[in-house]
Amino acid sequence: MSINSCSSSSKQSVPAQTGDLTAVLVSLSDAQSDIKTLTVKSGEQIPLWTGLSGSSVVSQFHWSVGAGSKPETLIDVDEGEVDQNPPERFSGRLFQDTKTGSVNISSARVNDSSIYEGRITAKDNTVFTVKYNVTVLEADLITPTAGPPHDPSAHTRTQPDVAIVVVVVAGVVAVAVAVAVCVVLYKKNKGGQGETVAVTRKAGENITLQTGVTGLHGDDQIFWSKGEERFVIMDFDEGVLVRKTSERFHLDIKTGSLTICSLSINDSGLYQGQIINGNSSQHSFNVTVLEADLITPTAGPPHDPSAHTRTQPDVAIVVVVVAGVVAVAVAVAVCVVLYKKNKGKCWCNSDVI
Known part of the structure; x- marks a missing residue:
């Protein structure tokens, strides 16, 4: 319903x-x-x-x-x-x-x-x-530890070192990937129960954010918010619709699912729904709304295996692989720390309506 x-x-x-x-x-x-x-x-x-x-x-x-x-x-x-x-x-x-x-x-x-x-x-x-x-x-901030003092003489060179340049480029890419993974894990576990579900729709379509819950009662409280600031867009409490910010939002009071009609680009964002009863639950969705007509990129040139043929080992490639392994290990360690730090945080106490 x-x-x-x-x-x-x-x-x-x-x-x-x-x-x-x-x-x-x-x-x-x-x-x-x-x-x-x-x-x-x-x-x-x-x-x-x-x-x-x-x-x-x-x-x-x-x-x-x-x-x-x-x-x-x-x-x-x-x-x-x-x-x-x-x-x-x-x-x-x-x-x-x-x-x-x-x-x-x-x-x-x-x-x-x-x-x-x-x-x-x-x-x-x-x-x-x-x-x-x-x-x-104020929320706790992690202060990075200082590194070893800078030694200008350690970087003195007599000629360009191609392997070092390749390692630096690979390191930048690895750090970018690590940061992206950490941000995803952080947002996934920040103040919520369960994982954040990513959904994509085109402008003009409808979308239903399914909670997977059934058999809710009229005295349960259901509210939905949008964005990291959790601005409330829908609040239903004890059979009364307390707040609704748009006529395009429709709430199923049997399941707590939220339907958004006639999507627009501005509807993109993080949506979080919470059902407060004896078995409280929270549900997060990262919604992306695309333009109705998008240009499909053309395919690149065909793959040419002969272009990668070598007659001797490439030292630069070996260096890149080693640097990549180290970067991945660091990224995993950082992600585990962030995951453990945020795991178990709850947006709202389940005893409060």
Whole structure:
């Protein structure tokens, strides 16, 4: 079933779950004066939890940012009605759980560091506050170690050395390949579960980004974002379409798959979809949209085996092969380091909607 698609659609719901709300609220009331300290790195999530769980345990909640007498409002929710008009720097990065009052801020920035306060009103009219002192640090940078001091005399030559020139060229090519492989691995593992699927379509065509998931329920949250900054283009939560940036986007609420109609060149980019429920999952697609009519390059001249015939060993070729093997070994080592560094990072905590 899809939202705003050509076929008819309907909303689904799941019976509410119940829990011992009174015990939870008593526990929270005892600690409501505490200010929790939260430190994250730039690009990570800022989870502002209320500590509540269960289905629809709050009736109202209000979150603000900033200390002093005039804090800025982040979000207001009253009986499921969301009034979200945050400061410009938070636009497209706020996600609320209307059942528990928790809020999540994606793609943290250094200037997000501040005091965050939530005022929560439960179904039984119990009111309590939650405060966080959030610090956002710069992401770690790898500082390269210094090499040996330069020795000009080591490069003194009496005549051109063809083998050295060939090695330098081969080294440049090998480094370029290594960088490309590392970038692909880094993007593949950066903050996501599973691999990034590359898809290519022509302008004017349609594309469906398949999640492979089936049997979703009406109270599951599904949202899709575009680009490295993860700008939200589609947000569906508890049977309500919270955000949709284009009429060309259609969401299948049974599978979480996203369809983009009438593709244009500007639709090229990284798309990431996340399904938040008991078994949360994330799906990434690198979409490339080509012009409808492309010129096919003509074939080159036929291969001539005789052009490669030799009568004696070529020392330069041997040097290139050795240099290539060393370069590949270095590239593999760098890629393994990047892969292990980024493996297991998650875009969004699976417990938050």
